[in-house]
Amino acid sequence: MSADALTQATDAAASPGDREVLLRVRDLKKHFPIMKGIIRHRVGEVRAVDGISFDIYRGDTLGLVGESGCGKSTTGRVILQLEAATEGTVEFQGRELTSMRGNALRKVRPHMQMVFQDPHASLNPRMTVASIIDEPLFEHNFGPKAERHAWIEELLRLVGLSPAHANRYPHEFSGGQRQRIGIARAIALNPDFVVCDEPIAALDVSIQAQVVNLLEKLQDELNLTYLFISHDLSMVRHLADRVAVMYLGKMVELGPVDELYDDPQHPYSQALHSAVPLPNPVSESFRERIILQGDIPSPANPPSGCSFHTRCPVAQPECAQRTPEWREISPDHWVACHFA
Amino acid sequence: MKLLPSCDAYAPLGSTLGGNLISESVLEVSDLTTRFNTQDGVVHAVNGVSFELRAGEFLGVVGESGSGKSVTMMSLLKLIPMPPGDIVGGEAMFEGADLLHLGREALRKVRGGKIGFIFQDPMTSLNPVLTIGKQLSEPLILHRNASKREAIERGTELLDLVGIPDAAQRMKAYPHELSGGMRQRVMIAMALACEPQVIIADEPTTALDVTIQAQIIETVRELREKLGTAVIWITHDLGVVAGLADRVIVMYGGEIVEQAPVNHLYAHPSHPYTQGLLESVPRLDQKGLELTSIPGQPPSLTAEPVGCSFAPRCKYAFDRCLTDNPTLTEIGDPVNEHLVKCWWNIAEGKERYER
Numbered sequence: 001m002s003a004d005a006l007t008q009a010t011d012a013a014a015s016p017g018d019r020e021v022l023l024r025v026r027d028l029k030k031h032f033p034i035m036k037g038i039i040r041h042r043v044g045e046v047r048a049v050d051g052i053s054f055d056i057y058r059g060d061t062l063g064l065v066g067e068s069g070c071g072k073s074t075t076g077r078v079i080l081q082l083e084a085a086t087e088g089t090v091e092f093q094g095r096e097l098t099s100m101r102g103n104a105l106r107k108v109r110p111h112m113q114m115v116f117q118d119p120h121a122s123l124n125p126r127m128t129v130a131s132i133i134d135e136p137l138f139e140h141n142f143g144p145k146a147e148r149h150a151w152i153e154e155l156l157r158l159v160g161l162s163p164a165h166a167n168r169y170p171h172e173f174s175g176g177q178r179q180r181i182g183i184a185r186a187i188a189l190n191p192d193f194v195v196c197d198e199p200i201a202a203l204d205v206s207i208q209a210q211v212v213n214l215l216e217k218l219q220d221e222l223n224l225t226y227l228f229i230s231h232d233l234s235m236v237r238h239l240a241d242r243v244a245v246m247y248l249g250k251m252v253e254l255g256p257v258d259e260l261y262d263d264p265q266h267p268y269s270q271a272l273h274s275a276v277p278l279p280n281p282v283s284e285s286f287r288e289r290i291i292l293q294g295d296i297p298s299p300a301n302p303p304s305g306c307s308f309h310t311r312c313p314v315a316q317p318e319c320a321q322r323t324p325e326w327r328e329i330s331p332d333h334w335v336a337c338h339f340a
Numbered sequence: 341m342k343l344l345p346s347c348d349a350y351a352p353l354g355s356t357l358g359g360n361l362i363s364e365s366v367l368e369v370s371d372l373t374t375r376f377n378t379q380d381g382v383v384h385a386v387n388g389v390s391f392e393l394r395a396g397e398f399l400g401v402v403g404e405s406g407s408g409k410s411v412t413m414m415s416l417l418k419l420i421p422m423p424p425g426d427i428v429g430g431e432a433m434f435e436g437a438d439l440l441h442l443g444r445e446a447l448r449k450v451r452g453g454k455i456g457f458i459f460q461d462p463m464t465s466l467n468p469v470l471t472i473g474k475q476l477s478e479p480l481i482l483h484r485n486a487s488k489r490e491a492i493e494r495g496t497e498l499l500d501l502v503g504i505p506d507a508a509q510r511m512k513a514y515p516h517e518l519s520g521g522m523r524q525r526v527m528i529a530m531a532l533a534c535e536p537q538v539i540i541a542d543e544p545t546t547a548l549d550v551t552i553q554a555q556i557i558e559t560v561r562e563l564r565e566k567l568g569t570a571v572i573w574i575t576h577d578l579g580v581v582a583g584l585a586d587r588v589i590v591m592y593g594g595e596i597v598e599q600a601p602v603n604h605l606y607a608h609p610s611h612p613y614t615q616g617l618l619e620s621v622p623r624l625d626q627k628g629l630e631l632t633s634i635p636g637q638p639p640s641l642t643a644e645p646v647g648c649s650f651a652p653r654c655k656y657a658f659d660r661c662l663t664d665n666p667t668l669t670e671i672g673d674p675v676n677e678h679l680v681k682c683w684w685n686i687a688e689g690k691e692r693y694e695r
Contacts, residue, residue: 209620209633238622275554277579284583
């Protein structure tokens with residue numbers, strides 16, 4: 001595979017603008033076994049993530065887009081070691097995580113946190129806001145109680161809530177406010193890296209902008225690095241510095257946000273881009289659309305060769321046989337397609 | 341009996357996007373008010389909503405969750421649970437009769453027969469233990485007195501029409517054997533089955549992925565050209581209606597706050613909420629603009645609206661907005677048919693009406 005080439009390329013030639021690589025993912029795979037029968041023997045596997053390689057630079061936001069089931073959330077979870085990787089490496093601040101266990105891993109965890117999609121399910125309804133935010137602080141020995149309490153009040157202010165909210169319960173808050181609590185918990189331990197897994201998908205349109213503005217503000221103030229997982233291409237364009245597109249467990253394109261949106265190279269990125277409805281009736285009526293045929297194949301039985309060839313408008317016979325290489329077509333712009 | 345003509349036999353109605361609309365109205369709703377009597381008090385879900393739907397028209401209804409957009413449309417066919425729901429007042433004229441005062445049997449004939457409904461989640465609105473064919477032929481047998489064989493034949497035709505490959509085989513399939521996009525196509529086919537005059541689609545693409553959504557929207561576009569059915573399309577996505585609708589209604593707090601032909605609404609949004617909504621959506625075709633968020637939360641609706649329900653979040657609000665609820669009134673050139681429910685004239689930076 002091209003993982004070595006990728007490492008070399010980013011190490012030697014490119015390292016664009018001397019940006020520090022915070023997270024380096026190489027050839028990462030996560031396969032979930034499918035068990036059947038009374039003795040639960042393995043009959044196959046779901047290839048949720050199937051060999052992806054990329055870097056995230058410090059202070060950057062990498063947008064990760066794709067449709068449901070393409071493996072974008074699994075990618076986030078495997079990076080944070082919430083799921084064990086099947087294969088491949090995740091290097092965070094120069095340390096390899098997938099082989100780490102127990103206490104060593106526990107020492108790394110405060111530096112990488114997660115904001116979850118559903119603010120209703122990710123907050124314990126029986127805990128007050130203060131105890132929800134206090135939990136990671138207590139677990140990782142942040143300091144004595146008074147100090148923690150002062151920091152919790154500070155955090156609440158930082159995410160746009162009031163310290164008076166500290167003793168309330170999650171059900172007393174709206175979806176947008178609950179997401180703010182989730183964000184406060186994620187940044188409580190001063191992490192370097194936050195995985196935002198569809199943090200705005202469950203919110204109303206007018207509330208989405210509030211939360212996105214908050215995430216941007218916090219990134220500036222705390223020098224955070226984000227992996228922003230979303231299916232909302234417009235929001236990713238707004239927020240991300242670099243964008244990666246996933247399809248069926250594989251990355252098909254990765255590049256700087258403007259390049260990827262103005263001149264997408266992979267046929268899937270092009271189709272995805274053209275499928276997003278624009279809130280402008282005039283440009284909508286002149287727009288050329290690429291309508292993909294058929295449905296997304298099952299990741300338990302992905303097509304041979306290029307996994308997109310069954311729906312690709314420009315597929316050639318060779319696409320069904322040969323898996324396209326993950327190659328850099330211009331500085332920091334990677335594509336997996338024979339014809340890009 | 342020639343049960344159903346093939347689609348070519350439908351006379352295409354003249355209405356095209358934004359063009360000359362046929363002004364004859366098929367559905368006229370006035371002053372619809374729906375409340376829910378819950379344990380926590382009365383929820384004022386729909387507060388005096390009036391609108392009309394014209395023949396062959398595509399009407400987009402935009403609003404956030406809790407804005408009353410779905411409850412409004414479901415009230416028309418009494419599809420809300422009653423109790424706790426209660427249609428307190430109003431009128432919905434359809435084919436010379438008031439839908440809100442129809443008897444059970446008459447209402448049954450309208451539901452699915454004359455007004456088709458497409459629901460948001462195709463997995464929960466299809467019966468998992470019946471085949472697609474069984475479910476698709478049911479309305480034909482019920483409303484059109486079709487024989488079983490005719491119904492199956494027409495059902496296959498319909499599946500073909502909505503772009504399901506291998507339609508005859510799919511008739512024998514169960515819902516779980518189809519993908520989300522396919523199930524939504526089946527829902528569309530069911531809504532079309534009895535050639536209704538009106539189809540109400542409640543967020544039909546919200547649960548779908550974006551490339552599948554594009555497929556469904558393309559199918560709907562084609563069907564519209566072929567069939568000319570009037571459609572009410574409920575959504576929270578300003579992008580989806582921009583490319584589909586002739587006219588758009590914006591709802592907030594159980595009321596219509598703005599209503600205009602699609603081009604005019606996006607070019608000249610005149611209600612602060614519509615403006616805020618358009619500004620808070622990042623644009624794929626424009627970059628670098630900062631997102632302007634609307635501060636605050638949507639109203640709780642547990643109290644009857646006194647002033648304008650948007651006033652607490654509105655940057656233009658002044659004293660009158662808090663005490664007086666504005667009515668939906670026409671602004672500008674009557675040709676534009678642009679209606680706004682607001683005391684403030686944003687374009688001119690002053691009060692809209694003399695006091």
